[in-house]
Amino acid sequence: MKCLIPNVENWQSHFEVLVKLPFLKMFDDRVIHFLNDLSKQILTNKRMRQYPELMATGFWLRKGHIQKLKGDFRKRLNGGLILPRGVVFHIAPSNVDSIFLYSWVLSLLAGNSNIIRLSTRQDEQLLVLLELIERTLANEEYSELKKRNMVVSYPHDDEITKMFSNQCHVRVIWGGDATIKGVRAIPLKPIATELVFADRFSSVVLSAEQVLRAGDADFEQLIHHFYNDAFWFQQMACSSPRMVTWIGGMEQVDQAQSRLWKAVQEKLEQQKHSISAALHMTRLSTAYYYGAQAETDTVTVADSSSPLRIEMNDLNKNIREVHCGGGIFLEMAFASLAELASIFNEKDQTLTYYGFNKNELAALVMKLQGRGIDRIVPVGQALDFHEIWDGYHLLTYFTREIDLR
Template sequence: MSIRYILGAQDGAPIAQVLSSLRSQPAWRPFDERAVAFVRRFSQKLLTSAGIRQHPELAALGHWFRGANLQTLAGQYELETPQLLKLGRGLAFHLAPSNVDSVFMYSWLLSLLAGNVNLVRVSQKASAPLDFLVGALAQTLAEDVGAPVRERIVLLTYPHDEQLTRGISEACLIRVVWGGDATVRALRAIPLRPTAIEICFPDRFSACAIRASAVLEADDAALAQLATAFYNDAFWFAQQACSSPRLVAWVGDDATIDAAAVRFWAALDTELARRQPENSEAMNMARVAASFEYAAARLARPAEPGEFRGAHPMRLRMETPLDETAKTLHCGNGLFLETRLPRLAALAPQLSDKEQTLAVHGFPREELVELALALPPRAVDRFAKFGEALSFAPVWDGQDLITTFSRNVLLPTG
């Protein structure tokens, strides 16, 4: 077994020994002061680390887990009553995705806060953000505040090994899977303990909806802010995050949409020139290849006439309603599908349980509720403002993670 331990165990340690040690640790109550102190200190360490400005997604992680937010989060849960005691479930096995380096930290830290012991497997791919995270974690674990947590976390990596994954799965009481649909299906074939639970975060497709008239009504400063917000949603993680918008749904009449689109995309071009996101040749080729596939399937065509092969962003106008094929063909990397609707609720028939986040701009709450009530089952887990599509919340993919990561122990009364 070619396991490389990153944190929490010495290389060469037998996995059975590591698992036995983790399983021997008692469950804590949610928001145990030791867990809260560690997470708060890790947040401080991350936010004050040299080089954090080069990793805005990690700065967002650190900001989310700051002490004030932890206090607010704890206040949202009733942790104990005369009849009920909440505890962590035990050993949680997290399988991190390879395309979004920091996402596993949210589930791990929330699992720790819920009272659990955690083993995390990360990708073997080299990653500057992951190295940055590991450095901050190691420094925090080395401090006094890290002492109670050192025996409750193992971070490791290993190549594909079904036998090893099976062994860890048999030991855990929670399995958390971040990955594509194929990964989820493969892991679901590996059994868990009868008392264990599984939380899966599979492939998702996210979109945004814009009221065209709101773009035309915005002054230049407001439009620049909108472009910045859209950039943060779409270009962090190279549009690979589950909540990154890939479809832009314009709502309004054609003339209004035409004028709004010109204004909006011009503002985004200005933002791209200012921010200079990654746009490698491989990313460009992925966009071009996807555009050919959309054209061959008669699903979409270039949104603007003329040469577009080197365009970044690349815009394709849908020629048919959005379907599962159109979602599957999407490659991220700055490719945007565009569709037009007379009203927001008309988007509902094009959505499915594949959709996670719909970022919205210019719509009153009643129109969002109208759309939500028209949605197919399980379609769209969250509506977000522009600029907040990637903002994490303890309710993710429709699941309250603190509640799911913990269990209720009933106590006698009287």
């Protein structure tokens, strides 16, 4: 096993000290200053500029936003006595491993000590991010934070995971269903709790009428936001839209589709967007699989730099689960927003929207009558992390409330 932060060879000693240290207070000034310094490191680093998704993270970490989180949480507490949970063990996903930063930051703000396990497959942007975190933590001002946090990387090893699980008070698992089942087989201490962020599926709903009505400036902004939602992280983030749903009459939908996809293609060319040869082949084989399904009407095969569209008449579990990312879009059209409720189930996470008001969307949620859709946000905010994620208010789960009467 390798300890990435802090960069020490004897990680066992650091771990043994970490689990015995007293916890910090919530929204400790040192934590807020550290996050603000890390934000500056990210936003001013030249290498980071090629990773807009991490630049967005830099803005999220700014002191002004953290102070807003603090104020909102204080209102939620309403004077209650709140303490940290203790030690939090975060297991990051291998496909979007930088997501660990968000749960770690919220756990830090709650006053907890943290252990973060990363995959051994680390891409360049993650390595740059880790370098900036290590550099910021090296400041003497943050020595107490450095003692209370560690980032490790190791292959799947139940014994190491068991060791960390035995010492934590909260275990956070980001990953596929198989990963979660495997980790859940490793017991926690009886007083510990667990948060899981499993495989999810996300969609976008577009009003065909409003897409056609949009003026040039508004339409250009829509395309920019759609591009960010769908193509950052190669569509592998759980909140990236994989299904594009249209609301409107048949003729309206046809015209709106033509306008949108032509503009998306131009945006991809402008951004010089590309995918690897391996992902292109996976995308093609997935498209052929879709083409063999009774639920598929049309497959529009595209080159590696173009969206690959699959027109559907229905969905099933397999169609959702074989989606490989890389710019494949399932498409369906409905006459009304209310009809959209029929395609959602408990695996659905984020619904981005364009051309609808909150009352219309709230009525859609009430028609679900159960699980399905945890987030409804405008197009362009699919990847915006929020302290409420997958139905959890994370600051609440990372703390414990004392019953003081």
